[in-house]
Amino acid sequence: MKLDRSIASHASIGRKAAHILIAARRVKVDGIIVTNSHHEADRFMRIEIDDAVVQEPQRALYLMLHKPVGVLSATVDDQHPTVIDLIDDPDKHTLHIAGRLDRSTSGLLFLTNDGRWSKSLMDPGNKVSKVYLVETREPILHEAIEAFARGFHFPTEDITTLPAELEILSDHKARLTLHEGRYHQVKRMFHRVNNRVICLHRQSIGQIELPPGLAPGQWRPLTDREVKSVKITPG
């Protein structure tokens, strides 16, 4: 949101009046006078008018979870345990999931309350890579490498999947790198080469890897460097 809109809403005034307050150097963002009405303002910033705080900053949360099999990537569900049940934080009710995993899939999952961050992470234009370890029912044929690199047309969404890198690790195991996140994408891709995924685990997203010491069900805050490794899309 632009600063003039935020000030207008906090002070219950029009945008023109907000613009005048900003231009008159009466508005501070995180302790610094801001004179540009188009300055980006979000709920994680302290905003003051004439030294009176009109918005206390909300705590920004960026967490990684090692999602275990059997837990739902949802914030509430009356039948199954959800990933939120595994988080112990007073502000966990503010979290949303950035990039769901199926109930039967394990591995790296992000939870945040920063919509701009999760949107940038998921933005198809940013082509953030996701690496999966896959175990299949049938042996993985060498021809699959080229088929995954060419892409598959999914008629339901009328899209062709972006080139994906398939690295065969053994007869029934592979590492797959995708640059997008479509519904049940890995399972559907293996289905197209007449195979079936029996075990799926997400190892990394972008530059962030699931640390070996983080056991299934455990979580930790992302480091500053991990948070900043996601390039924020403007707008």
Ligand code: URA
């Ligand atoms: N692709 C799938 O099929 N399932 C997941 O959970 C993630 C990617």
